[in-house]
Amino acid sequence: MKIKEVLSEVFNSNVRATLVKNNANAFIVKAEIGNRIIKFTAAGGSGDWEIDFVEQSPEKGDTFGKTGSGNELQVFSFVIDCIKEVIAIHQPDRVSFTSDKSDVNRTKLYARIGKKVKIPGYHVEVAPAEYAGYDRISVIRDGATPDEIK
Numbered sequence: 001m002k003i004k005e006v007l008s009e010v011f012n013s014n015v016r017a018t019l020v021k022n023n024a025n026a027f028i029v030k031a032e033i034g035n036r037i038i039k040f041t042a043a044g045g046s047g048d049w050e051i052d053f054v055e056q057s058p059e060k061g062d063t064f065g066k067t068g069s070g071n072e073l074q075v076f077s078f079v080i081d082c083i084k085e086v087i088a089i090h091q092p093d094r095v096s097f098t099s100d101k102s103d104v105n106r107t108k109l110y111a112r113i114g115k116k117v118k119i120p121g122y123h124v125e126v127a128p129a130e131y132a133g134y135d136r137i138s139v140i141r142d143g144a145t146p147d148e149i150k
Helices: 003-012 072-090 104-117
Strands: 017-022 026-033 036-045 048-057 061-063 094-100 122-128 134-141
Touching: 017 072, 026 072, 036 072, 048 072, 072 094, 072 104, 094 104, 104 122, 104 134
Parallel strands: 048 094
Antiparallel strands: 017 026, 026 036, 036 048, 048 061, 094 134, 122 134
C-alpha cells in the first residue's frame, strides 16, 4: 500500500463516536473501533488545549502507547475528527499532544498526518516537549502569539 493510499484511508474512515462531555474546559468523545474503546479527551480553556487518546480496557485500564490491537487508521481518523471538532467548537489558539521520542517513527507519522489535516486558519508545529523524552505536536491558530497561548 502506498503512503498516499494510507493517508487517504486515514482521512476517509468513518468512525461512529459518542460525545461524553463538552463544556468550556473539556471535550470527551468515545468510539468503538474494532473490539475496543478509544477515548479522546481535550482539556483546556481559553487558548490552550491539551489532548490525549487512549485505548480503554477493563483488564488493562487506559493504554496510551502502541497496543497492537489493529485498526490504527480508524483510530487516526477518529483523533483527527475530534481535533477538528475541538477547533470548530472552542476555537483555541493551540491544541497539542505529546509523542514519546523513543518511537521516532510515531512522532514523524503524527507530524506528517498533522500537516495533511489542513484546518483553515491553523498550522502544525513539532517541538521538544517541556519534559524530557517527548515531542509536542501542536495545531496552532495562524497569528497566535505566545502570550495568547496560555
